[in-house]
Amino acid sequence: MSRSLQFFTPSRSPYFTLHKLPSTSYTRFPVINFPSKKHYITITKSLSSDLDAASSQVLDSGNGQTGVSGVLSADNVVAVQSHAPSESGAAAGIEVDAVTEAELKENGFRSTRRTKLICTIGPATCGFEQLEALAVGGMNVARINMCHGTREWHQMVIERVRRLNEEKGFAVAIMMDTEGSEIHMGDLGGAASVKAEDGEIWTFSVRAFGTPRPERTINVNYDGFAEDVKVGDELLVDGGMVRFEVIEKIGPDVKCRCTDPGLLLPRANLTFWRDGSLVRERNAMLPTISSKDWLDIDFGIAEGVDFIAISFVKSAEVIKHLKSYIAARSRGSDIAVIAKIESIDSLKNLEEIIQASDGAMVARGDLGAQIPLEQVPSAQQKIVQLCRQLNKPVIVASQLLESMIEYPTPTRAEVADVSEAVRQRADALMLSGESAMGQYPDKALAVLRSVSVRIEKWWREEKRHEAMVLPDVGTSFADSISEEICNSAAKMANNLEVDALFVYTKTGHMASLLSRCRPDCPIFAFTTTTSVRRRLNLQWGLIPFRLGFSDDMESNLNKTFSLLKARGMIKSGDLVIAVSDMLQSIQVMNDENDCHRKTEELGSANLAVTVSLNKAY
Ligand SMILES: Nc1ncnc2c1ncn2[C@@H]1O[C@H](COP(=O)(O)OP(=O)(O)OP(=O)(O)O)[C@@H](O)[C@H]1O
Ligand SMILES: CC(=O)C(=O)O
Ligand SMILES: [K+]
Ligand SMILES: [Mg+2]
Structure with a gap:
């Protein structure tokens, strides 16, 4: 038995264009009550010739699975070929990364990790093998x-990550994070760190010191530094990891006494405080995107990075400006702009900044230097919630596992912090120093992975779904339909306890809308372009695949089921709900390939969406 519901546009013909034939002619099928078997055979045949003709039909999975091409025969039997060297022929001849394969095969769909993981790449992780170890360990985005x-x-680094993706089938995205023009120290003349002891007098200056750097001197990047600070001010390095008191100003030099000793790291951020408040003098006028940042952005566009994260965003204008700059420079490319929330100004204009961006990062390192530390957790929760309401991916960053820079196990408090970010259902967690220059980058990533999976499972078992109100985000009626369909599909998925949601999406938009609902089951997102696939790798619960697909859902589903089954990634009896943003219909199919359709009018909708409830057979 099968049930279906179909939305369509009355202004359109009651016939839908279902599949584009290689000859560029179109096959049209009636919507209402036609014999579905015949319908199937016709589609299968046309799809089959399509596939035969186009060897570019590939299915690439999200996390380290190699390209597979499928050829559909008339009886829906699929031959699977791997593009990469295989270990043991035929259906097993598909290279799948250990993590995703094990998760899907051993424990079924439901246990796959939903929270995405970002690793900052630095001296500890820039080698090809080190990058590969991170990708195998679950890195979704390299920063x-x-x-x-x-x-x-x-x-x-970019070249190596790209090569890793091509050779090993990963879909690791690249995020470029700008320097910004906030005040920071110089690079310490190549030293990894220097110790400041209690009571020592240090000189902070815009002067460039020679090499070797004179003892207890720190170069500062901001010309107005000596004018902006006053004797008596408190100078905080990295938000208070080390503290100084300003005792004297001599021309460009600012003499300071160390009041809280600690390690000074290269290019550490500097803030100064007066009477318990952060001082915003002329430094408040520094541009969010410096001239050096613009050159870096040009570099990022030329290199085709997937995300550009903008440091110290103050307003939505800078995001809008950058997005139009990128659109003008990179025709057809879709670099997403992430707003880093790490300043008081960004908190003041939070909603409009997030609205203008393609995602946000809770950059707790610098944020904790600008607002009292005890306010950081509530700011985090607020940003995470707002992003989900506005349908923007959100990253929780900094000091998640800080002690693992030096030690192989995290503190209990760190595990609790990671758990809280997972419980808040942030899209992604980010490692900074832990992966860039720490001693245990792989172990730190493994901790993020295991804690994520465990907390997600616990959350599902306890059925502790916070009933978050998700306001409408669509700005057109068409968008609203997509949104309603995704909300309903996610709810159905939870109520029916299905194994996965499938979404066929060209732009990734409907995949985001499903992810926003944070359903109990994972979301397999099928998209036709590699760049969209990589971009989706940042979003909660999405397992992005690249797949050549048509406008016809039934053949897409047959093809997908067959390809995934041949790889052992789904099994008979798995129940799937599928959503698509390409075809104006909702349909249900079952294992007899029997398909009935019922039609309902939907006002003046100019877009409709396909939802299917399917059982693998
Ligand atoms: N490309 C790199 N080369 C050398 N060291 C790096 C590199 N990237 C990061 N690091 C080291 O890792 C540390 C943590 O990295 P992270 O990206 O968090 O930098 P950060 O200086 O704290 O700035 P941000 O506020 O942008 O995060 C840095 O302080 C630096 O010591
Ligand atoms: C990530 C970052 O920039 C911060 O935490 O400050
Ligand atoms: K930065
Ligand atoms: Mg920062």
């Missing part, structure tokens, strides 16, 4: 921080 390293170094 490069333009505060550190040369452009050549970053280019090398």
